[in-house]
Amino acid sequence: MLHPVVLSGGSGTRLWPLSRQNQPKQFLTLIGERSLYQETVLRASRLPGVQAPITVCSQLHRFMVGEQLQAVAMGNGGIVLEPVARNTAPAIALAAMQALRSDPDATLLVMPADHLIEDEAAFRDAVGRALSLAEQAWLVAFGITPDYAETGYGYIRQGDALGADGYRIDRFVEKPDLETAQEYLDAGGYAWNSGMFLFSAQGYLDELARHAPAIVGAVERAWGKASSDLDFIRIDETAFAASPSDSIDYAVMEKTDRAAVVPVSCGWSDIGSWSSLWSVAEHDADGNRQEGDVISVDTTGSLVKASERRLIATIGVEDLIIIDTPDATLVARKDRVQDVKLVVDRLKAAGRSEHLFHRKVYRPWGSYDSIGVGERFQVKRIVVKPGAALSLQKHRHRAEHWVVVSGTAEVTCGERVFDLxxxxxxxxxLGSVHRLRNRGTEPVELIEVQSGSYLGEDDIVRLEDVYGRS
Amino acid sequence: MLHPVVLSGGSGTRLWPLSRQNQPKQFLTLIGERSLYQETVLRASRLPGVQAPITVCSQLHRFMVGEQLQAVAMGNGGIVLEPVARNTAPAIALAAMQALRSDPDATLLVMPADHLIEDEAAFRDAVGRALSLAEQAWLVAFGITPDYAETGYGYIRQGDALGADGYRIDRFVEKPDLETAQEYLDAGGYAWNSGMFLFSAQGYLDELARHAPAIVGAVERAWGKASSDLDFIRIDETAFAASPSDSIDYAVMEKTDRAAVVPVSCGWSDIGSWSSLWSVAEHDADGNRQEGDVISVDTTGSLVKASERRLIATIGVEDLIIIDTPDATLVARKDRVQDVKLVVDRLKAAGRSEHLFHRKVYRPWGSYDSIGVGERFQVKRIVVKPGAALSLQKHRHRAEHWVVVSGTAEVTCGERVFDLxxxxxxxxxLGSVHRLRNRGTEPVELIEVQSGSYLGEDDIVRLEDVYGRS
Structure with missing residues (x-):
C-alpha cells in the first residue's frame, strides 16, 4: 500500500521574517487558505488507495504538526520526532520503519512539506508511473521538467527509457551556473531534482544498508528505543545523533543501480525565496501582490504584506519585497532576497530572537502574544483552546493579573479552584502554584499583566503538564 | 522690545506617517533632542534683549505647546489659540495685538515653528540688520540666499539697497520651474522667501488695515472677545472665522511700499519632505541615516527609521525612505516623497484615522496607547504625569480593569476614593463615575483592559475636568 511520507525539515530562514525557526515555511499560509504542510498532506490524501500520512518533523514543531493535521481532519500515520536533524536519508529510514510496522509491503511516497504543486492531475499521473516502476523494484525520483535555466536546483540527467513510465538515472548534477543550466535546458533530458521520491520501504532500507550501513545501524538503534508520547513517536536521541548526516541523494540515489526518474511538469515550486513566492502568486496588472492593509502609489512588480493592525504605504517603488510582521519588517530588492540569510546571520551573531520566534508564540494549549513591555512589567494576550490547560506552575520572580475578556476560565490558585x-x-x-484551564467549547481569551523584577519565559516551575513538558 | 512670534501652522501631512494632524512636524524630534518648535523658541530666546515668545497655534495643539515650552523651561509670552486656520496674515495680527497689550512699541520677530537653522550666528546677525531696518519703519522679510535651483520655494527679488542692512523688495515671485530657478540662481539678487519676518507690531497692523481692512476688522472683533483659559488665550471663533484667509505675503508684503528683505545664509531648511530631512541629517559613509533598530545589507542613500520594539531590515535597496511607526509604515523612493500627500488623501477619503492620530495619543494629563484590540475588548497602556488627573467621568458601554504597574494612583470609583x-x-x-489621579512625584503607569460592546473614545461623559474639557 502507498504511504505518504511528509518530511518537515528546513531552518525557516529563507522566508524570514514571516518564517522563524519555531514556525518554518511549511507551517505558514502563503498561498490560499492552508499551510504548505496541510496542502501536502491533502494532496497526498486524494491519491487512490493511499494510507494516512507519516510525518517526520523536529520535536520543536510537534504541536504545530498535530494541530495542522487536526485542522484539516486528516488521519495520522504517525508523527515521528527527530531529536536532532540528520538530513533526509535517516529521516526517510525512520518513516520506512514506521510504515513497515503495519505494512511489510509498504511503498513510500516521500514529499518535502513545503513545496507547491499547481497541477495536481499531472502530479497524480506521475505518481501512477512511479508506482509501476516501484513495483519493478526501482527507487524513483520525481524530476521536474525545467521550463527555464534555473541555477538554484540540482539536476538529474535521464538515462535509458524504462518503458513509457520513466528513465534510469544517468547521474545527478550539482546546481549549475547559468550557462550550464541553459545548456541543460537546450539539450533536454535533464530534470530538476524535486526532493520527491517513491519506492518500497524495505527496498529503500536495503539499499541504504548496502550504501550507508552506518545510517541504518544508527536509525535501527534509535527506532528500537522508540516510545509513544501522546500522538508522537519519540526516538532515542543519543542513538539517532550518532547517525551520519546525509541526504537521500548522496547516501542512496547516486549510488544504487536501481535509481529511476519520472519526469513531470506539474507547476512545482519549492518557494525557496520571497521572489519565488512572488513568481507563483497571483499579481495585479502592475505586477504587484498585496496582502493585508496596503496603500500603493505608482508601485510595480512588488510583493507587499502587511501584518494585523498595521498599514503599509508604498510610493514610487518597483521590484521590492516588503514583509511586515509585528516585531520585524523586511524591505528588500526582489533580486536580492537570497541575502535574507545575512540578516538572519546577524541576528544569530547578536544573540537575538527575531529569527527564532514570532512575537505571538504558539503552544500546545493555544498562544500568547507579548503586546506591551515596560521596566518591570509585561502585558500578554493569551488564548487557551477549548479543552486545553496550561501546566500547573509557579514563578519565582513575578506576580500576574488575569483579566478574562472572552469565555470562562477555570483558575487554580493555591488551594482554590474557581471559574473566572x-x-x-x-x-x-508571586510564588503561588497556579493553573489556567478551559473546560468550555469556545476559546478563552485573557489579558495577563505580569509584574516583577524578572519576566523571562524561563522563570517557570512546571509541576504538572498534560503535554509532557514538566 | 523684540517679541518672538512662533507660528505653529501646518497640516502635518508631508512627514506622514511620523507627523499626524494632531502631532504635526513642529512638535516632532527629527534632528537632535528637541522638537523643531522647541529649537525655534530656544533660538529666539538667545537673541539679545528678547521677550518671552508668543505662540499662535491651533487649539488642537494647545497642550502640546504648553508642555513643550515647559520642558525647555521657557517663559511664555502668550499661547494664542486659533479656533480655525486663517493663514498667516490674521495669525500675525493676533500676535501683534497680544504684544501690544504689554508693549506699545513692540517689534515682532515672526518665525514658523518648523524650520531648521544650522548657523545661529548668521541668523542673529540678520536679525540685527532687520532690527535696524524696522527702526526705520520697514517691514522686513528674511530672504535665504539660494545655493541651488530649488523649485519648491517662492522667491523674493531684491530692489535697491537700504544701506548695508538689506534691500527694498522689488517683487515676490511664485515657485519657479527648474529653468527659471536656475536663471534666478545665475542672475543673483534673488532669495528664498523663508516665511520669517521682523517689523513693528503697530506698523504691521497699520499696513494690514490699509491693504486688508477686512482681516484687521475680523481679528479685532475676535480679539475683543478674547478670554484666558489656563495658560491659553482663546479668541472668539465666529468673529475670527469671518476673517478672509490670507498669507502675510499676499495681504501685506506684496502691497506695502515699506517691504524690505534681509538676505541671510544660515543653513536654513523648512524640512518640507522626508528627502529634505535626509539632506540635512547626518549620513554614514553609504549615505544612509538610520534611527532605531535597523539592520541593513547593501543599502545606500536611504533614511530608515524604526519605531520602538520593532526591527527594520533592508537588503540591496537604494535611495529609499522607510519610516516605521506603531500603526503605519511608509516605503517610498526618495525622489517621490512629495506624493505622501496622495496617501494621506486616500486615508481621508476612506474615513480612516492614520493621518489624524498616532496609536499613542497625548493628553494634557499624559498619554495612552492602544496596545491590543479584540472583539469586545481593548487594552491600553496609560501614563499619568505627576500631579495630573483624568476627568471625573463615566462610560455608558464599557467596564474597565486597571492594573497599576508603576507609581501610586489615587482612584475615585463611585463614592470611594483609594490608593492603588x-x-x-x-x-x-459600567456606568460608574470614576477618576484617576497622580498625587505623586513620579509618573503613574497602568494597564487598562476595557470590556464592552462599544469601545470608542467618544463613549465618555465628563463631569469635571481640570483642563477645561468638560
Missing part, C-alpha cells in the same frame, strides 16, 4: 468569567479578573501572587 | 499601588488592580463597573 468574561470581564472578571484575579491576581496570582 | 504598583501591582494592585481595581475594577470600574
Amino acid at each position: 468569567n468574561e470581564n472578571e479578573s484575579t491576581f496570582i501572587p | 499601588n504598583e501591582n494592585e488592580s481595581t475594577f470600574i463597573p
